[in-house]
Structure formats: C-alpha cells, structure tokens
Amino acid sequence: MKKKPEITAQTKQNLIDAFWEIYCTKRIEKITIKEITTRAGYNRSTFYEYFSDVYDVLAQLEDNLIFKLQQLPIQKLSTSDTFPFEAIVSMYSHHRKYLMVLLGDQGDLAFQGRIKASMKPMMKELLIARGATDSFKLDYKLEYALSAMIGVLSYWFNQENAPSIEKLIELLGELSSEGVMKKLIG
Structure with missing residues (x-):
C-alpha cells in the first residue's frame, strides 16, 4: 500500500523539526539519529526513508x-x-x-x-x-x-x-x- 503524499511530507517535516530542535542547542557532530527519531516519534528506518544521515537533514x-x-x-x-x-x-x-x-x-x-x-x-x-x-x-x-x-x-x-x-x-x-x-x- 502506497503512503499518502501529505503524510509522507508531514513525516519528513516532523523529522526536520525534531532535528532542528536539537541542532539549536547542540553541535551537529554530537547529534544522533536516535535522538532525532525519539524526539519525532519514529523509528530509524523511517528516518532513512528521507535522509542518509544528520548532515543530510541539515543540507x-x-x-x-x-x-x-x-x-x-x-x-x-x-x-x-x-x-x-x-x-x-x-x-x-x-x-x-x-x-x-x-x-x-x-x-x-x-x-x-x-x-x-x-x-x-x-x-x-x-x-x-x-x-x-x-x-x-x-x-x-x-x-x-x-x-x-x-x-x-x-x-x-x-x-x-x-x-x-x-x-x-x-x-x-x-x-x-x-x-x-x-x-x-x-
């Protein structure tokens, strides 16, 4: 079953928002994917559907x-x-x-x-x-x-x-x- 585009866009934005909250207080080299996914409420595999690593989120x-x-x-x-x-x-x-x-x-x-x-x-x-x-x-x-x-x-x-x-x-x-x-x- 295909995901709805609006849900996919929202999931990606939620991950970006979670990254951003962390990035505002922590240097990028100290940010982990686990921190991002925990804050956003997703698992690691969801993160990798959209990004290759934390540097990719920033880019x-x-x-x-x-x-x-x-x-x-x-x-x-x-x-x-x-x-x-x-x-x-x-x-x-x-x-x-x-x-x-x-x-x-x-x-x-x-x-x-x-x-x-x-x-x-x-x-x-x-x-x-x-x-x-x-x-x-x-x-x-x-x-x-x-x-x-x-x-x-x-x-x-x-x-x-x-x-x-x-x-x-x-x-x-x-x-x-x-x-x-x-x-x-x-």
Whole structure:
C-alpha cells in the first residue's frame, strides 16, 4: 500500500523539526539519529526513508532556505534606487528562526558562502541592468556588499536589544546612499 503524499511530507517535516530542535542547542557532530527519531516519534528506518544521515537533514534544510531566498521577487529588487536592503532584510527576517542559528556561532560555516553564491548572480544581473560594468571590480564589490549585509543581519539576529526591522533598513539605506550602491555601479 502506497503512503499518502501529505503524510509522507508531514513525516519528513516532523523529522526536520525534531532535528532542528536539537541542532539549536547542540553541535551537529554530537547529534544522533536516535535522538532525532525519539524526539519525532519514529523509528530509524523511517528516518532513512528521507535522509542518509544528520548532515543530510541539515543540507536539505539549508537547500530549502536558499531556494526560498532565491525566490525574492526581482520586481522588489529592481524598483529600489539603492542596494535593495528592504526586500532582502524583510526576506531574511521572515526566515529568522533558521538564519539566526545557521549564521550564528554554532551554525554551518559554509552556509554563508552558499547564500552569497546563490544571491550574487541575481544581484549582479540587476546591477548590470542599472549600468554597472561587468568586471572583476563589480564581482569583488558585490562580494563585499553581500558579506557586509549578511554580517550585519547576523549581528542583528543575535542582539537582545536589536533595533526594529524598520530602523535596520533605514540604517542600511543610509550606508547605501553614502556610497555602497554608488561604488557598486561606478
């Protein structure tokens, strides 16, 4: 008898949720499949229907987040006169639960690089459409801007008395108008 797709999806999500609860407090190399399955209420064989190991759970979770970040509407990005901080910060804020851990001290160091690699081509295309010259300088300036933005977001996520999202967007806009966007295009 075939399993219903909605049950299969829910089982997989339950395993991911159980992994995530553990991952938020424990380094990945210390997490066991037994911990995940016990917390989710399944057996090991169910786990192996969806994942090869704990690293596969993390990879699938990260892949899903990167996919969602890549779905950022290009219209929102292309209407801004400055580096499109509002659209990007809003999107990151929506996924804060995951990003504050993945981009934090206990997170996956490679994840930040994967985010930049996924966003850079879209941002580069947008900047070229706005008049930037496609060159090694644009590539390095874009790397710098994305690294700074991800760094600021990581810092913001982990602050107890962080400013509101509106104040953060305003600050990033000020920084942008003071030269980041001009330097990217120029």
